[in-house]
Amino acid sequence: MEINLEKIGNQAKNAAYDLSLVSTEDKNKILLAMANDLRTKTDQILLANQKDLNEAKGLVKSFVDRLTLDESRIETIAQGLEQVAQLPNPLGDVTNGWVNHAGLQITQKRVPLGVVGIIYEARPNVTVDAAALCFKSGNAVILRGGKEAFNTNLKLVEILQTTLKENGYSKDTIQILTDTSHEVANKFMQLTGYLDVLIPRGGAKLIQTVVQNAKVPVIETGIGNCHIYVDQTADFEMAKKIVVNAKCQRPAVCNAAEKLLIHEDVASKYLPGIIAELKKNDVEIRADEAALEILQDSAIPAIEEDWKTEYNDYILGVKVVSSVDEAIKHINQYGTKHSETIVTNDYKKSQQFLDQVDAAAVYVNASTRFTDGFEFGFGAEIGISTQKLHARGPMGLEALTTTKYVVRGNGQIRE
Amino acid sequence: MEINLEKIGNQAKNAAYDLSLVSTEDKNKILLAMANDLRTKTDQILLANQKDLNEAKGLVKSFVDRLTLDESRIETIAQGLEQVAQLPNPLGDVTNGWVNHAGLQITQKRVPLGVVGIIYEARPNVTVDAAALCFKSGNAVILRGGKEAFNTNLKLVEILQTTLKENGYSKDTIQILTDTSHEVANKFMQLTGYLDVLIPRGGAKLIQTVVQNAKVPVIETGIGNCHIYVDQTADFEMAKKIVVNAKCQRPAVCNAAEKLLIHEDVASKYLPGIIAELKKNDVEIRADEAALEILQDSAIPAIEEDWKTEYNDYILGVKVVSSVDEAIKHINQYGTKHSETIVTNDYKKSQQFLDQVDAAAVYVNASTRFTDGFEFGFGAEIGISTQKLHARGPMGLEALTTTKYVVRGNGQIRE
Numbered sequence: 001m002e003i004n005l006e007k008i009g010n011q012a013k014n015a016a017y018d019l020s021l022v023s024t025e026d027k028n029k030i031l032l033a034m035a036n037d038l039r040t041k042t043d044q045i046l047l048a049n050q051k052d053l054n055e056a057k058g059l060v061k062s063f064v065d066r067l068t069l070d071e072s073r074i075e076t077i078a079q080g081l082e083q084v085a086q087l088p089n090p091l092g093d094v095t096n097g098w099v100n101h102a103g104l105q106i107t108q109k110r111v112p113l114g115v116v117g118i119i120y121e122a123r124p125n126v127t128v129d130a131a132a133l134c135f136k137s138g139n140a141v142i143l144r145g146g147k148e149a150f151n152t153n154l155k156l157v158e159i160l161q162t163t164l165k166e167n168g169y170s171k172d173t174i175q176i177l178t179d180t181s182h183e184v185a186n187k188f189m190q191l192t193g194y195l196d197v198l199i200p201r202g203g204a205k206l207i208q209t210v211v212q213n214a215k216v217p218v219i220e221t222g223i224g225n226c227h228i229y230v231d232q233t234a235d236f237e238m239a240k241k242i243v244v245n246a247k248c249q250r251p252a253v254c255n256a257a258e259k260l261l262i263h264e265d266v267a268s269k270y271l272p273g274i275i276a277e278l279k280k281n282d283v284e285i286r287a288d289e290a291a292l293e294i295l296q297d298s299a300i301p302a303i304e305e306d307w308k309t310e311y312n313d314y315i316l317g318v319k320v321v322s323s324v325d326e327a328i329k330h331i332n333q334y335g336t337k338h339s340e341t342i343v344t345n346d347y348k349k350s351q352q353f354l355d356q357v358d359a360a361a362v363y364v365n366a367s368t369r370f371t372d373g374f375e376f377g378f379g380a381e382i383g384i385s386t387q388k389l390h391a392r393g394p395m396g397l398e399a400l401t402t403t404k405y406v407v408r409g410n411g412q413i414r415e
Numbered sequence: 416m417e418i419n420l421e422k423i424g425n426q427a428k429n430a431a432y433d434l435s436l437v438s439t440e441d442k443n444k445i446l447l448a449m450a451n452d453l454r455t456k457t458d459q460i461l462l463a464n465q466k467d468l469n470e471a472k473g474l475v476k477s478f479v480d481r482l483t484l485d486e487s488r489i490e491t492i493a494q495g496l497e498q499v500a501q502l503p504n505p506l507g508d509v510t511n512g513w514v515n516h517a518g519l520q521i522t523q524k525r526v527p528l529g530v531v532g533i534i535y536e537a538r539p540n541v542t543v544d545a546a547a548l549c550f551k552s553g554n555a556v557i558l559r560g561g562k563e564a565f566n567t568n569l570k571l572v573e574i575l576q577t578t579l580k581e582n583g584y585s586k587d588t589i590q591i592l593t594d595t596s597h598e599v600a601n602k603f604m605q606l607t608g609y610l611d612v613l614i615p616r617g618g619a620k621l622i623q624t625v626v627q628n629a630k631v632p633v634i635e636t637g638i639g640n641c642h643i644y645v646d647q648t649a650d651f652e653m654a655k656k657i658v659v660n661a662k663c664q665r666p667a668v669c670n671a672a673e674k675l676l677i678h679e680d681v682a683s684k685y686l687p688g689i690i691a692e693l694k695k696n697d698v699e700i701r702a703d704e705a706a707l708e709i710l711q712d713s714a715i716p717a718i719e720e721d722w723k724t725e726y727n728d729y730i731l732g733v734k735v736v737s738s739v740d741e742a743i744k745h746i747n748q749y750g751t752k753h754s755e756t757i758v759t760n761d762y763k764k765s766q767q768f769l770d771q772v773d774a775a776a777v778y779v780n781a782s783t784r785f786t787d788g789f790e791f792g793f794g795a796e797i798g799i800s801t802q803k804l805h806a807r808g809p810m811g812l813e814a815l816t817t818t819k820y821v822v823r824g825n826g827q828i829r830e
Contacts, residue, residue: 017747021771100792104781113803114773192626196803211607215627217804238826245828332432354821356436358529366519366824375829376820377515388528388611388817389632390805402803405791406769409781411653413660414790 003179005187008142009194011172012115016140019173020112024089027136031085034163035078038128041159042074048155049124056148062252067122067149077128084132087379090398091138105408110401112138114196117188119210121202122146127156130201131174133382137400140173142195144188146202147180154178189214196402197390201383204310219390219399221383224254224338225310226368229327229353230274231344232265238365239343240274243316245367246341248281252312254384255339255371259307259317261327267320268294275299275318283314290320307334324349328356335359338386339368360386360393418594420602423557424609426587427530431555434588435527439504442551446500449578450493453543456574457489463570464539471563477667482537482564492543499547502794505813506553520823525816527553529611532603534625536617537561542571545616546589548797552815555588557610559603561617562595569593604629611817612805616798619725634805634814636798639669639753640725641783644742644768645689646759647680653780654758655689658731660782661756663696667727669799670754670786674722674732676742682735683709690714690733698729705735722749739764743771750774753801754783775801775808 019027038045049069056064090110097107116139118130127145134141145153153176161171177184189198192215199219200210210218228246230239246257262271271294275285285291285299286306292299299318306317307330321327324342331340341363342353350364361371371394373381378396385391391399434442453460464484471479505525512522531554533545542560549556560568568591576586592599604613607630614634615625625633643661645654661672677686686709690700700706700714701721707714714733721732722745736742739757746755756778757768765779776786786809788796793811800806806814 017771017773020773098792100785100790102785102790104785106791111773212630217633217802219804235826241826241828249829350823356432358432358435358526359819361820361822363822364824366822366827367829369829370515370517370519370822370827371820375515375517376521377513387632389634392817393820402807404774405776405786405808407776407778407781407785408765408769409779411650411656412781412785413656414664414782414784 003177003184005184005191006194008175008177009115009191012140012142012175013194015170015172016112016114016138018170019135019140020138022138022169024091027138028085030163030167030169031081031132031136033167034132034160035081037159037163038074038078038081038156042071045069045074045152045155045159046071048151051151052149059148063122063148067124067152069124069152073125077125080125080129081132084136084380087136087397089136090401095403102412103409104412107406108403109406110398111404113400113402115140115142115194116400117142117144117191117195117198117216119144119185119188119198119200119202119206120146121206122148124149124152124156126201127153127176128160130382131157131160133380133397133400135173137397139400141175142188143174143176144180144185145176150180186213189216192216199383203312219383219385219395220387221385222254223310223336223386224256225259225308225334225336226255226257226339227259227261227331227335227341228257228368229261229321229324229331229340229342230263230266230270231324231342231346231349232263233345233349234266234343235345236270236273239270240277242341242343242365242367243274244277244281246369247278247283247316248314249369251314254310255368256312257316257368258309258311259319261319261321261330262291264290264320264322267291271295271318278316281314283316286315286317288319291318310336324352328353332356332358336386338384339363339371341366341368360384418592418599420599420606421609423590423592424530424606427555427557427590428609430585430587431527431529431553433585434550434555435553437553437584439506443500445578445582445584446496446547446551448582449547449575450496452574452578453489453493453496453571457486460484460489460567460570460574461486463566466566467564474563478537478563482539482567484539484567488540492540495540495544496547499551499795502551502812504551505816510818517827518824519827522821523818524821525813526819528815528817530555530557530609531815532557532559532606532610532613532631534559534600534603534613534615534617534621535561536621537563539564539567539571541616542568542591543575545797546572546575548795548812548815550588552812554815556590557603558589558591559595559600560591565595601628604631607631614798618727634798634800634810635802636800637669638725638751638801639671640674640723640749640751641670641672641754642674642676642746642750642756643672643783644676644736644739644746644757645678645681645685646739646757646761646764647678648760648764649681649758650760651685651688654685655692657756657758657780657782658689659692659696661784662693662698662731663729664782664784666729669725670783671727672731672783673724673726674734676734676736676745677706679705679735679737682706686710686733693731696729698731701730701732703734706733725751739767743768747771747773751801753799754778754786756781756783775799
């Protein structure tokens with residue numbers, strides 16, 4: 001299917017402009033209407049999803065699982081829309097204000113970004129989540145979902161667009177690319193003048209492709225080679241609980257732990273117990289020489305590549321270190337600046353770790369799994385930024401806004 | 416000269432890490448020492464500058480002027496360093512803090528970006544300005560200045576590096592690319608993994624080259640096709656003063672006005688007087704049909720291209736519009752989202768203009784020339800962002816920082 005990206009971009013720009021004039025109350029009403037319409041049209045969604053599932057036979061089980069919708073999952077998606085309707089709206093907030101030397105009244109005000117592009121994989125829930133968050137924050141969105149979810153995504157967007165139209169709003173507020181080729185995706189990443197930001201949501205490969213090819217501003221998200229450093233003063237039970245939680249509670253996500261660093265003074269005392277617990281979850285251990293000596297047959301040797309790798313799986317790299325300094329240095333060298341935690345009872349070391357580790361979220365005595373928009377209390381999440389520009393860490397509605405300076409004068413000119 | 420960008424990037428990363436541990440007080444001391452050393456070494460700087468000037472013979476006068484240093488300009492640069500030393504430091508500020516549902520104490524804290532790249536043209540003062548702002552905000556900087564200022568820039572950086580070394584800090588905190596070829600510049604723009612942000616400072620061509628070629632995060636700066644809309648309720652004297660100031664006070668800068676839109680009800684009454692004043696400054700007027708009829712021989716016809724153009728010169732496009740809506744639509748279509756002003760005494764129209772014009776700074780009854788870090792009271796400026804991500808409008812020290820989440824727990828894991 002031939003598509004015209006400039007035309008789509010222009011439609012989005014116009015829709016964004018119109019949307020910037022809509023009140024929060026009216027936007028919330030639409031979100032609730034969308035939730036209802038998704039519920040009413042559950043059959044249509046399941047039918048479209050079945051088409052995708054028929055083509056997905058033979059793909060990896062976890063992949064098919066993420067692609068699959070049922071009544072209860074659609075209900076969850078609808079509830080998600082209702083939750084977004086209830087979130088406070090950051091638009092219009094005055095973030096700063098003062099009078100300058102010339103008597104100009106300057107206020108800095110929160111406004112929508114404009115047009116947001118989202119590139120993601122075959123998770124149909126992202127279609128509705130992302131559309132809802134962009135809509136609530138006053139942005140037009142152009143979605144580009146994975147081709148395996150093509151029919152489901154199209155149906156979901158069709159339903160949302162119908163709700164928009166029926167309530168007198170432009171359907172171009174929420175658009176989806178109907179051509180899922182790599183060619184079109186590449187052109188989409190280079191749609192300067194139309195896209196104010198592009199947010200990739202998915203695995204490392206997708207994100208790297210976007211970073212390498214995009215010419216529009218990108219927010220890099222969600223690559224997490226997260227570490228736990230267990231200091232010699234750590235409480236053993238706490239350390240064990242945190243390691244097991246951070247590794248096993250949901251290993252496929254970006255805030256799961258991938259590496260365990262442990263101080264040499266407690267390595268032989270603590271490691272066997274921690275690893276035994278991990279082994280109950282069939283975690284494969286890749287250990288450095290010192291850890292291997294302790295763990296023997298419970299581990300295999302780690303190679304250099306391991307220290308850089310986000311496994312997203314039941315695999316953990318383990319390394320014995322001689323100090324908090326060595327742990328910090330290792331993390332800053334190999335980490336992806338996502339989430340890093342120290343388990344310790346030493347005050348000075350906790351402060352040193354928090355100050356010197358360069359990451360979006362740094363923890364003392366807690367699981368890395370908390371780096372998440374919902375866990376942080378934002379009520380929603382458009383992704384977890386691992387870059388330093390614009391937003392860092394879990395991104396809620398505010399990350400989908402920018403500011404503008406509003407300046408009121410009475411004839412001031414520059415001397 | 417063969418240069419190794421990865422090596423330079425790595426040196427910058429290490430220097431940034433060390434710098435993040437330096438106190439504000441110590442950084443301010445270094446800035447003052449740098450100012451003194453520049454003064455002491457004025458002769459060396461002038462000698463290097465003379466080399467560049469010898470090669471610059473035959474280049475445009477305004478270009479050579481920007482390249483030229485003398486004792487008084489070096490004194491101004493030194494004073495700039497002292498001013499940066501006196502600025503409040505945003506590092507360490509807690510921008511947010513709360514306890515989440517699991518009892519985690521979350522604080523969001525301002526930290527340096529890390530490594531900042533600056534690409535700029537042949538203005539040697541930018542070398543020291545940018546280095547000082549990056550240093551104060553805890554960032555290592557890699558500079559890439561215009562080749563015409565090569566000897567001057569190298570000398571300036573050598574002096575700053577010597578001050579760093581003499582005070583026990585790494586000279587890699589401030590580096591400059593000693594190869595000014597386009598090839599190296601292109602590779603520099605793609606130095607992912609090392610540059611946390613790249614800020615181009617210069618004309619439209621430089622900025623477009625960076626946006627098109629960069630793979631690292633960029634902050635787009637300083638393209639300004641700024642408009643003044645004179646409403647039918649505007650005070651004539653105020654309108655005239657603002658137009659003349661915004662166009663003529665310094666036409667080569669990005670916040671100068673490039674277009675005048677005027678309401679049809681006052682066009683024939685106001686335009687001749689405004690244009691007569693502009694003509695005293697030899698401003699060329701490019702008018703639409705309606706304005707041309709009024710201005711006759713004082714103007715030439717505008718073409719479509721004019722409405723998109725940032726002249727940076729004594730040229731003004733003039734267009735007659737029939738309403739504030741038409742003015743807003745024109746600005747949102749042709750503007751570069753920099754600075755836009757309405758001259759009016761109508762409250763509703765002033766609010767509509769402020770709400771609906773999409774720009775970094777929107778004004779009522781003031782010159783666009785105020786969009787500037789110093790005029791806004793930031794005490795410094797690293798550039799004026801015309802993008803929506805990270806920073807929008809004049810960027811002071813805060814734009815050179817990011818945040819990190821610091822999370823303190825007592826063994827929390829995710830359920």
